[in-house]
Amino acid sequence: MRKMLLAALSRVLQGPAAAGRTASRVMVASRNYGDFASEASFEIKKCDLHRLEEGPSTTAVMTREEGLHYYKTMQTIRRMELKSDQLYKQKIIRGFCHLYDGQEACCVGIEAAIKPTDHVITAYRAHGFTFTRGVPVREILAELTGRKGGCAKGKGGSMHMYTKNFYGGNGIVGAQVPLGAGIALACKYFGKNEVCLALYGDGAANQGQIFETYNMAALWKLPCIFICENNRYGMGTSVERAAASTDYYKRGYFIPGLRVDGMDILCVREAVKFAADYCRAGKGPLVMELQTYRYHGHSMSDPGISYRTREEIQEVRSKSDPITLLKDRMVNNNLASVEELKEIDVAVRKEIEEAAQFATTDPEPPLEELGNHIYFNEPPFEVRGPNQWIKYKSVC
Numbered sequence: 001m002r003k004m005l006l007a008a009l010s011r012v013l014q015g016p017a018a019a020g021r022t023a024s025r026v027m028v029a030s031r032n033y034g035d036f037a038s039e040a041s042f043e044i045k046k047c048d049l050h051r052l053e054e055g056p057s058t059t060a061v062m063t064r065e066e067g068l069h070y071y072k073t074m075q076t077i078r079r080m081e082l083k084s085d086q087l088y089k090q091k092i093i094r095g096f097c098h099l100y101d102g103q104e105a106c107c108v109g110i111e112a113a114i115k116p117t118d119h120v121i122t123a124y125r126a127h128g129f130t131f132t133r134g135v136p137v138r139e140i141l142a143e144l145t146g147r148k149g150g151c152a153k154g155k156g157g158s159m160h161m162y163t164k165n166f167y168g169g170n171g172i173v174g175a176q177v178p179l180g181a182g183i184a185l186a187c188k189y190f191g192k193n194e195v196c197l198a199l200y201g202d203g204a205a206n207q208g209q210i211f212e213t214y215n216m217a218a219l220w221k222l223p224c225i226f227i228c229e230n231n232r233y234g235m236g237t238s239v240e241r242a243a244a245s246t247d248y249y250k251r252g253y254f255i256p257g258l259r260v261d262g263m264d265i266l267c268v269r270e271a272v273k274f275a276a277d278y279c280r281a282g283k284g285p286l287v288m289e290l291q292t293y294r295y296h297g298h299s300m301s302d303p304g305i306s307y308r309t310r311e312e313i314q315e316v317r318s319k320s321d322p323i324t325l326l327k328d329r330m331v332n333n334n335l336a337s338v339e340e341l342k343e344i345d346v347a348v349r350k351e352i353e354e355a356a357q358f359a360t361t362d363p364e365p366p367l368e369e370l371g372n373h374i375y376f377n378e379p380p381f382e383v384r385g386p387n388q389w390i391k392y393k394s395v396c
Contacts, residue, residue, distance in 0.1 A: 040062060074326065106229055127140055167183065195223040223280060271288060
């Protein structure tokens with residue numbers, strides 16, 4: 001009793017703010033996991049279909065554990081990209097840098113629908129996919145700052161990050177699409193029940209090599225999902241000004257297609273599940289269009305407001321933000337509390353700050369390693385440097 005009285009007196013002496021914080025912590029702690037629903041069912045937007053009699057389900061079930069995982073993953077990507085923006089403006093990150101904030105539901109929804117053994121290849125807006133495929137934030141940020149601890153040893157930068165079953169990060173517009181079909185061909189050749197997801201943007205959708213790839217994939221019935229992330233602008237040109245037809249999901253003509261709400265993680269998840277099952281059944285490729293939006297400009301050299309208004313960006317943020325949409329669903333369906341999600345936010349911010357600290361203090365790779373990792377599993381050989389008298393040894 002004496003200890004309780006002393007504790008109460010201490011709170012009074014510390015003031016009402018401290019007492020309020022203590023009460024808040026007690027309130028959060030008193031709500032245990034048993035108070036939350038284990039899962040909830042949601043009605044989601046119906047996909048537009050092309051050459052398909054039926055599409056993905058319009059009802060999605062999400063468990064509490066899934067929701068918390070999706071929320072933390074999307075929030076981590078958002079904070080990682082905002083930190084990248086900050087480091088770029090401080091001139092710690094140099095060169096090309098294309099940020100993914102606003103499009104988080106695409107990469108997180110895709111990863112939730114496929115297997116770790118499936119394959120993903122994308123364009124140069126690749127940070128989100130690099131993270132969902134398993135690369136830690138610290139290695140992504142260290143790659144952006146060109147440090148030895150980066151996922152490509154500091155040699156790849158923003159556009160060239162890789163990990164197991166993730167093939168980049170490709171800098172040439174549209175060039176990853178035929179590579180993705182090649183990966184799908186390997187899956188079929190080796191008899192693996194795997195699929196490849198080849199992603200590209202609306203700006204790349206008019207590339208001739210994409211249509212050539214469609215043709216080959218359809219002829220050979222490759223297990224490939226061609227995904228157009230339509231964020232409404234190819235660099236600074238709107239889709240209406242760049243494409244005679246903006247129905248990107250119909251671009252395969254003879255290949256079935258889906259148009260999906262790319263700002264809703266559950267829509268993306270269910271659509272990709274449907275597409276992956278379609279490909280695994282041996283029916284051939286499928287084209288998917290994810291309608292999404294990027295908050296930043298095309299790259300860090302693009303302020304992003306010369307071809308669209310601030311009001312347009314703010315409207316998307318207020319009405320269609322993928323993280324806010326998921327948060328509202330979870331809170332309104334008793335899958336999580338606002339306080340619990342705030343705790344996740346705090347933990348994510350701490351993780352990002354620690355990763356940024358690593359990315360700015362880790363040493364740069366030494367010059368003698370410049371020629372390393374050119375080939376896989378090859379004996380060492382010499383590489384010519386900037387002139388014929390400078391040689392570097394290349395090892396795997």
